[in-house]
Each structure stands twice: as structure tokens, then as C-alpha cells.
Amino acid sequence: MQLSKRKLLEMYKKMVTIREFEQSLSEAVAGGTLPGFVHLGIGQEAVHVGVAYALRPTDWVSSTHRDHGMLIARGADIKRMRAEIFGKVTGYCKGKGGSMHLAVYDKGAPGCNGILGPSQTINNGIALALKKRGQGDIAVVLFGDGAAHRGEFHEALNLASCWKLPALAICVNNQYAISVCVDDACAIEDIAARSTGYGIPGLVVDGNDVMAVYEAITETAKSIREGKGPALLELKTRRFKGHFEGDPQSYKTPEEVAEEMQNDPIPTFAKQLLEREITTEKVLKTIVDDVKKELQAAIEFAEQSDYPPLEEIYTDLFYEERRAV
């Protein structure tokens, strides 16, 4: 582990923050207080944190409807995240996007997209702009195994390869597209193998091991920064919750659910930290306590925030002024 102790503990804290944040949303759904629906990323925290910590702050990372965690890992304020998810004016999008369209642009995070596929092609435009800037920054996009079957996956990778863009495509394969198992929707074992068709590197990584994710992204990003063109990584993981919160997951057997919970990325990382004597049980416990306090403050912030005023219905559609010459 080449990261400093401080960084490693920060990563652990982010993973716990994501878990607790998502868990609190699950409780809000159960309590009937959350408007609409949410897709929780519980079980996929190693993906979010491993990716975020392998990137520069000036890189860009787009993500999916299951990636509140990506934004949190990237440094978003959980107060404003929570407020957005509850439709409050203090939310990142003034309550106009909600869970599925959370975006935090000042963290280089266009965030979630309600439609599967477009974030992959949009990422090429971001990559093109970064290439023109010439600072060695890269554009990363996360998408699920389901979105790997959209035409846009193929169109985007082909164009990125033709234009040698600084783009990294990350397929977060959690095995299920809503209820359809990847075995029934994908003709090959590894989605990463499709990289061959676009003449780019492809790699399969254990998405539940945060350090494995961190290392794979760091190494791949290095090659992309050097101008060697795009790459496709597949992070194999599991979601512990249903597609949407409240989904009873009738398409999984109880044995399967029990088995996937065995491989929880957070205790796995804690074990690694303890085995390598980077920290102590006591410190890890303190981190969890701190996160719970911060989360409580975020919950209160969102509760106390106002809904947007009705005038907001018609604002933000257009930028009024023309470009000056």
C-alpha cells in the first residue's frame, strides 16, 4: 500500500460515510419520507472510493443512478447531497434533479444520468476538451453491466479509440440489470473482453477490494495520461440492496443474497488495515462514530431546509446573454 496512513484512513471514512448515508436513505424510504425512489450503492463502496482516490481533482468522473457514493468519494458535501435527494433548495441542483440526477460540477462530477448510455458518449466530449487543454487530465465514466449493452457503449468506445481520447470507461458489473442476471443478458463472460473490438486495453478487477480498484485505476490512468488512448475496466461487484430501495429481489435466491453479503468491501478493507497494522480497532470505531455525527447533521440540514420557491419552476432553462466577441 503506497498510500499514506492518513489517506488510507480517509478512504475508510469515505466508505463508511457512503454506507451510512445510503443506509439512512433506506430508512427514509421505509419511513415513507423520501419522495420518489432511490437506487442504493450499498456494497459498491470500494468502487466509488477506489476510483475517486486514484484520480486527480482535475480529472472528471461521470457516474450512474447508483452512485451517490461516487459523488461523496469525490468530496461532495453530504448535507447538500441529502438536501437534493429530499427536493430541497439547498441541494446541489436546487432540488431540480433529485437522487437520479445529482451532479456536483465543481468536483468535476456531472454525476448521475437518468438514461443509460449517454454518459458514456458525453464522456468523450469531456475527454476531448481535456485533451485540448493538454494538462494530462482524464475523463472517467462509470456505467453498469446493463448499460454495457446499449449501442452507446459501442459507439462511445469506438470513437474514443479512433480519436485516442483520454477517456476511461469503467463497467461496474454488479451482476444484475434490475432483475436480469448478466448471465442471461451478456453473451460473454467478461464485458472487459469487448475492449479487443476497439483495440484498447481491457482489464477485470475485483470491485469489492478498494486497494485493487485503486491500483488498477491508478495504473490505467497513468497510461491514458501519457496519451496512449482509452481503456475499459470491469469492476466485478455486488449490490447488497435491490435495484431500487424496496425491491424485494425475488430474482435472487436467499443463498445468493447471503453469499454476496459475505464479501463486504468495508470489513474487507478494515481487515487489511488492521493486518498491516496501519490502524487499530479503536480508531476505526471512532471513524464510524464521527461519520454518524456528520450524517445526523446532514439529515437535520436537509430537514430544516426549504423547498424551492415556485418561481424556480421556470428558472435555469436558458442562459440569457450571448457570447461577447
Add this chain to the structure above:
Amino acid sequence: MREITYAEAIREALRHEMTLDDNVFVFGEDVGAFGGCFGVTAGLYDKFGPERVMDTPISEAAIMGAALGAALMGLRPVPEIMFVDFTTVCFDYLTNQAPKVRYMCGGQVAKLPLVVRTTTGGWIRAAGQHSQSLEGWFTQVPGLKVVMPATPHDAKGLLTASLRDNNPVLYIEHKVLYQMPGPVPTEEYLIPLGQAEVKKEGADVTLISYSLMLNKTLKAAEQLAGEGINAEVVDLRTLSPLDHDTLARSVQKTHKAVVIQEAVEMGGVAAQVVKSLVDSSFDYLDAPIKTVAAGNTVIPFSPPLEDAMLPSVEKIIAAVKAIVS
């Protein structure tokens, strides 16, 4: 004043803006050295090089996604979609994505300068998948401006204004108009988006149209003048936002209106214009408002059938005579 064609006027606006601003770049299928399927981008590749005039694979979703991503990053992309009929395979970007970015992120992204150029219309003997007039669909999208010039003069001024705009603009060119000459100033000028223009003054009836239909409407007005009917002709120029005031002013003067569009009658721009006039000018009307549009069917290949199905000068004259004695 010197005369140039509609295609040359468009190219002149593009060349001018590309010279002024390095962020403006053109890309799409065959727009590079080939100069575009209709020759509009001819010469731009030689002048600005492969970094700013880029050919793409036949991947409309990838083209539109790259454009959106580049616009997010502050570039000013001008993607070309060869036929408006092909927007069906990248419809998401023109409806769900680009027009919603600003709103759904609560204004975090202030500017989204993106001008999508495409071509419309029949009479090229290409049948139902290369000849449609689909602009009505796009006027239903809040956050998207829709522009359809009818003359070389307006083509240049409206494109210059579109390229200076900081919002997504769909700029639709009529294939039949490309070789039509007309007076165009050599110097820069802008025609503000959202302003219709009275192309011919008259007192007996207001004829409202846009794009190629303006030519047919002006021809009809000329013939009607020979029969003692003095028609006023209004060119919408921009379909969204719609210039309600100019329409109302004209119809409150003439007390009668005929609205002419090339698109099929159901659910289109003409219907919206009628709605606008009912709202603004019902008490001024001396006759029902008439519309002239394509029949509600697929555009047939066989030339006599296509000609009979699309609007004609004769149909416009007949509609006028039905309400003006």
C-alpha cells in the same frame, strides 16, 4: 448587394465564427475533406485543419454525446446530423440530455453552447426516411431553441446568432434551398433568435410559414395579388421561442390567417401558431384560420405522389380563397 447561395451563407457564418473563436469546431459524418454531404462545410477542413473539422464514424449518438460533453467543458461544438430523419437515433441528446442539463443541475452549468446543424425536407426523391419535416417534435422540448431559416440572408444572420448563443440550438437547413441565391451582406450581422419577420406587407390575409414553405407562400401571394388579394407574408424564422407578438400584430391588421408548413398536419408548428392566434386575436378574426400541411402519411418515393402529398402553391391559394372572397 452581392448574392450568394443559402449553403454559402451558412458556410460564411461558420467560417467567420471559427476565425473569431478557436473554441468553435465542426464535426460529423463526411464534414471533413469531403465537405459535407451537401457541400456546406466545403473548404473548412483546408482552412482550419483536422483538429477543428473532424470526420466521425456513422455514430450519431456518439456525435451528439461528444458535442454535449465538449459544450459542458466550455467548447462551442457544431455537430452536423446529415438528415433530420437521423435525429431519431440520437433523439435522447436533443430531448433528454442537452436541453435539460442546465435546469436539472440547478444552473451549476451556466452555459451550454451547442449548435446542432441538420437538414430537412422533401422534393429530393428520397422517400420516407430522408425527407421528413420533424421540427414540431423539437418545439415540444423546453430548453432547446429551434431555428429554420428560409433565405440566404437569414441563414447567415440566424446561424451567427445561434453560434453566439449560450444554449442548445437546433438549426435546421432545407436541402432544396441550398443552391438558392440571395443578397447577403459581406459583413457580420446577427438576427436575434425568436423574431419573426414580415417578408411582404399586405392587408387582406396573413400567410404564416417558414423554411422552404416561405418561397411557396411568397409565390402564392404574388399570384393572389394578380387576382386582387393583397396578402401579408410572415416568416417565423425561429420556431422556439415563437414570436407571438409579430403574429398577433399582423393578424389583428388583416383579420384572416393561413398557416403553412411542410410537416404533416398532426401536432405540428402550424397547430401551435393557430393556438397562439386564438389566444391573442380571437376577437379580431373574420374567418376560421386555415392550415396547409403535408398529408398525414409517409412521404412516398414516386415523384408524382410526393408532389401531391406535400404542400404546393396551388394548395396555399385554395386555402386563402376559402376564407377571402
